[in-house]
Amino acid sequence: MNTTKPTLPTPDDAALWYEDRLYLADQRVLPERAEFLSYQQAPEVAEAIRAMVVRGAPAIGVTAAYGVVLAGRAAHATAGVGWKTAIEADLERLAASRPTAVNLFWAIRRMRALIERLDTTDPTPALLREALAIHEEDRAANHRMGDLGAELIEGPTDIVTHCNAGAIATGGYGTALGVVRSAFAAGKIRRVYADETRPWMQGARLTAWELMHDGIPVTLQADGAAASLMAGGSVGWVIVGSDRIAANGDVANKIGTYGLAVLARYHGIKVMVAAPTSTVDMEVASGAEIPIEERDSDELLSCGGRRLAPAGCVARNPVFDVTPAALVDAIVTERGVVLNPTTEKMRALMDSSMGER
Numbered sequence: 001m002n003t004t005k006p007t008l009p010t011p012d013d014a015a016l017w018y019e020d021r022l023y024l025a026d027q028r029v030l031p032e033r034a035e036f037l038s039y040q041q042a043p044e045v046a047e048a049i050r051a052m053v054v055r056g057a058p059a060i061g062v063t064a065a066y067g068v069v070l071a072g073r074a075a076h077a078t079a080g081v082g083w084k085t086a087i088e089a090d091l092e093r094l095a096a097s098r099p100t101a102v103n104l105f106w107a108i109r110r111m112r113a114l115i116e117r118l119d120t121t122d123p124t125p126a127l128l129r130e131a132l133a134i135h136e137e138d139r140a141a142n143h144r145m146g147d148l149g150a151e152l153i154e155g156p157t158d159i160v161t162h163c164n165a166g167a168i169a170t171g172g173y174g175t176a177l178g179v180v181r182s183a184f185a186a187g188k189i190r191r192v193y194a195d196e197t198r199p200w201m202q203g204a205r206l207t208a209w210e211l212m213h214d215g216i217p218v219t220l221q222a223d224g225a226a227a228s229l230m231a232g233g234s235v236g237w238v239i240v241g242s243d244r245i246a247a248n249g250d251v252a253n254k255i256g257t258y259g260l261a262v263l264a265r266y267h268g269i270k271v272m273v274a275a276p277t278s279t280v281d282m283e284v285a286s287g288a289e290i291p292i293e294e295r296d297s298d299e300l301l302s303c304g305g306r307r308l309a310p311a312g313c314v315a316r317n318p319v320f321d322v323t324p325a326a327l328v329d330a331i332v333t334e335r336g337v338v339l340n341p342t343t344e345k346m347r348a349l350m351d352s353s354m355g356e357r
């Protein structure tokens with residue numbers, strides 16, 4: 001738990017618990033403004049996830065866990081010994097906030113498992129201990145993935161990354177950017193090329209901010225600039241995170257990742273996906289079964305509050321796509337690395353006990 005009142009968010013501060021409430025770094029306004037918003041009610045946390053105050057699959061999971069703490073506290077305050085029934089509506093609200101990032105459902109499932117073991121007294125302390133453990137385990141997993149991913153890279157090389165899979169998208173340190181941080185420290189990375197990532201600009205706003213904060217050389221590029229960069233021959237790896245990995249190793253990630261993976265294969269560049277096992281969903285056989293979030297087309301039709309497209313223009317705004325396992329060279333998790341993923345290899349990874357609860 002944080003011991004000082006959160007004031008100015010750093011990349012490691014996506015979600016923090018201080019005293020009796022949750023603080024979220026408002027990722028909608030970074031880096032122009034660095035500010036926390038505070039939450040004491042689970043429905044407001046669900047809305048913050050939906051509105052992308054907090055985003056990035058692992059950070060969404062951590063936030064949902066803290067949301068369950070608030071839900072438990074409110075349920076006990078209103079229903080007393082009947083809190084386990086009263087909490088249900090908030091659990092459902094949290095689960096309905098975003099559909100693709102499976103870490104959300106994983107975190108709620110883990111909190112539910114604890115709820116089942118608790119008695120009818122005030123659940124707040126026990127729920128908070130579990131949420132803090134989820135947060136801390138995610139941070140530790142990212143450091144482990146950083147080490148494992150960095151080992152795969154023969155440097156020095158340039159890297160392309162897409163969206164933001166950094167500290168601010170997780171419990172801390174980052175998944176893809178955790179690998180970048182560890183590999184840069186080992187002298188294996190010259191420069192990171194960050195796709196701007198239309199329409200939410202997570203690359204321009206968050207990845208560039210994080211890497212500049214750490215002094216890691218970063219160059220921002222338009223999403224469409226990746227192909228010509230790759231043709232130049234300096235890029236050794238595309239490194240990205242994931243919102244959900246299917247049982248066969250298909251990877252759902254920010255829209256545009258699939259295109260990057262196709263480009264990478266054409267240019268002989270390797271693709272690494274760094275994600276904790278809380279992102280692996282063995283209940284979906286392949287990427288075709290992963291629900292892909294479709295957000296409001298206004299996110300695409302406008303930019304920075306200014307309308308871009310003509311009035312009446314139709315737009316589609318799927319915010320994730322699926323990269324087939326055949327285009328993925330390595331999936332890096334805290335339990336180990338899966339090269340050229342298949343269902344058998346993913347099952348072996350998930351059956352392994354390291355880090356398992």
Ligand SMILES: CSC[C@@H](O)[C@@H](O)C(=O)COP(=O)(O)O
Binds near residue numbers: 241
């Ligand atoms: C460590 S975050 C990995 C993914 O969650 C990230 O690349 C991504 O697609 C995030 O999407 P977002 O819509 O910003 O929540």
